[in-house]
Amino acid sequence: MDLSAAKWRKSTRSGPDGGQCVEVATNLSAVVAVRDSKDRGGPALVFSQGEWHAFISDLKTSHHAP
Numbered sequence: 001m002d003l004s005a006a007k008w009r010k011s012t013r014s015g016p017d018g019g020q021c022v023e024v025a026t027n028l029s030a031v032v033a034v035r036d037s038k039d040r041g042g043p044a045l046v047f048s049q050g051e052w053h054a055f056i057s058d059l060k061t062s063h064h065a066p
Contacts, residue, residue, distance in 0.1 A: 003033055010037055020042055026052075 006025035011016035014021035014037070020036035025044075037045040047055070 001033075003028070003044055003046075005054070006033055006044075008035070008037075008040075 005023065005028065007027045008023040008025050011022045011024065022041075023035050023037045025033040025035075030049060032047050032049060033044045034047070036042060
């Protein structure tokens with residue numbers, strides 16, 4: 001999948017020291033891409049918008065270990 005048009009943003013949960021950061025691109029047609037900000041040229045995970053919304057919804061309503 002071509003992600004060259006992706007506009008990446010860093011998670012608000014990412015720390016300021018650059019460790020354990022996730023970037024998300026939500027401007028793509030019908031998909032959401034996720035990557036490790038420390039490896040911007042590396043692989044990205046791609047989800048349908050429905051899958052991404054279900055994941056976020058689950059995070060907001062469930063209790064997950066840190």
